[in-house]
Amino acid sequence: MPGILGFKDANLLRKMVSGKVRRFTYSIPVTSVAVSSSAQAAVQVESASCFFCNAITGRVWNDGATDTNRMVDFAVASPPRIEVIDQASGASLFDRSDVSFDSLWGPAIFPTRINPPHLFEPRTVITVVLTNISAAVAMRLQVSFHGYKEYLGAR
Amino acid sequence: MKQALTDLARMTTRQMRQSIAGHYKGFFYSTAPTAVAAISGTVLGLSTTTINIDSGSHFFVTGVSGYYLLTTGLLAANPMLHAEPQLQMTDQSSGINLFDRAVRWNNVVGSGQWQPFPFDPPYLLWARSAVLVTFENPETVSYTCSITLLGYKVFLN
Numbered sequence: 001m002p003g004i005l006g007f008k009d010a011n012l013l014r015k016m017v018s019g020k021v022r023r024f025t026y027s028i029p030v031t032s033v034a035v036s037s038s039a040q041a042a043v044q045v046e047s048a049s050c051f052f053c054n055a056i057t058g059r060v061w062n063d064g065a066t067d068t069n070r071m072v073d074f075a076v077a078s079p080p081r082i083e084v085i086d087q088a089s090g091a092s093l094f095d096r097s098d099v100s101f102d103s104l105w106g107p108a109i110f111p112t113r114i115n116p117p118h119l120f121e122p123r124t125v126i127t128v129v130l131t132n133i134s135a136a137v138a139m140r141l142q143v144s145f146h147g148y149k150e151y152l153g154a155r
Numbered sequence: 156m157k158q159a160l161t162d163l164a165r166m167t168t169r170q171m172r173q174s175i176a177g178h179y180k181g182f183f184y185s186t187a188p189t190a191v192a193a194i195s196g197t198v199l200g201l202s203t204t205t206i207n208i209d210s211g212s213h214f215f216v217t218g219v220s221g222y223y224l225l226t227t228g229l230l231a232a233n234p235m236l237h238a239e240p241q242l243q244m245t246d247q248s249s250g251i252n253l254f255d256r257a258v259r260w261n262n263v264v265g266s267g268q269w270q271p272f273p274f275d276p277p278y279l280l281w282a283r284s285a286v287l288v289t290f291e292n293p294e295t296v297s298y299t300c301s302i303t304l305l306g307y308k309v310f311l312n
Contacts, residue, residue: 005179005307006217006277010168016279018164023216023278025254025263043255054275057262061238069238069293107261108219108272144254144262148276 012148020151026051026126027144032063033080033132041141042087042127045120049149052117056145058082058105063138074102077137080130084143088124097129105143117147157281159311160213178310184214184286185303188224191240191292199241200292202300207285212308216278218271221264221302231298234261238294242302248284257291264302271305 007013015021028041045051060072060080072079079102084093094104106112120126132139163171184206192200208214223231223240231237239260244253254263265272280286290300 004168004171005175005215005309006274008275010171012276013171014164014166016276017161021276022251023253023274023276025258027254027256027258027262029256030259055273059239059259059261070236071234071239073235108263108265109261109269111272142259142262144258146263146275 015150022049022149022151023147024051024149025144025146027142028126028128030061030140030142031128031130033130033139033141034063035132035138036135038129038131040127040129041143042125043145044125045122046149047123049151050122051120051145051147051149053120053145053147054114054117055111055147056105056114056143057108057111058101058141058143059107060101061140063140069140072137072139077134077139080132080134080139080141082131082143083129085127085129086118086120086124087127088121093118098131101141111146120145122152160281160309175309175311179307181306182214182308183303183305184208186288186301188299188301189288189290191223191290191298191300193295193297194293200297201289203287203289205247205285205287206304208280208282209308210283212310213282214280214304214306214308216274216280216304216306218273218305219264219302220267220271220305221260221300222266223260223301224299226297226299237296240298240300241291241293242300243289245287245289246278246280246284247287248281253278257289267303271303274306277306
């Protein structure tokens with residue numbers, strides 16, 4: 001179905017103007033991961049709506065004393081490894097738990113598209129497992145899941 | 156005005172196209188360049204600004220771009236040298252945040268030079284509504300921040 005007013009699907013436009021669908025972004029908190037260690041961060045989908053995730057972005061910053069919050073240079077420090085788990089089903093979004101950050105996540109300019117969108121059920125928890133394989137650079141990460149909420153009873 | 160737009164929900168796709176034909180145009184809404192203080196200890200510098208939507212048209216946001224400048228007026232273009240700010244947007248017609256928490260700049264703000272961050276699906280801002288934009292600065296120098304909302308004005312009455 002051809003697009004209309006920036007919507008790829010006229011049904012989405014219908015749902016948007018009738019208040020059944022709302023564009024939204026869920027993000028994990030900015031999470032520190034020490035050198036050669038792992039950390040988990042989670043975000044819960046609200047209970048009144050399911051969430052269709054159609055894009056993901058992520059950022060990695062230094063967590064050092066002098067350059068905190070500045071972006072990590074992956075030519076100097078190894079990119080971290082990441083796994084995303086949908087707790088509603090317990091399933092990982094990837095087949096492996098050691099996928100490199102750089103393979104999956106883009107910035108806002110080039111977000112990683114998920115097509116078709118991944119459905120997160122209401123009240124599910126999206127858990128992100130972060131593994132810093134660098135022995136020298138502590139890191140901070142934030143991953144954002146972009147898409148739209150569809151309110152229960154609206155489908 | 157609101158009723159006219161919600162009428163689209165009951166139309167076929169062909170009727171929708173006929174209804175909006177000649178009643179929309181591409182448009183950009185931007186915040187004023189906003190000074191954001193540097194981080195103080197662990198407290199992020201914080202500033203807010205507002206974008207007001209025209210009373211005569213609704214606005215579908217299809218993308219976001221923006222910039223943050225150093226006090227010298229130069230673009231803080233390299234996030235390896237200058238920490239990126241974070242932001243939150245609040246639709247004041249409903250009080251709803253567009254993000255569940257403040258999000259770092261390069262997760263949600265693109266660039267006109269490369270590509271604006273795509274809002275897919277677009278976000279609907281009703282006529283006469285306003286968007287409160289909150290900038291937070293985690294860097295040790297102050298910034299001047301601005302974002303631009305790209306999209307379509309829709310004139311229906």
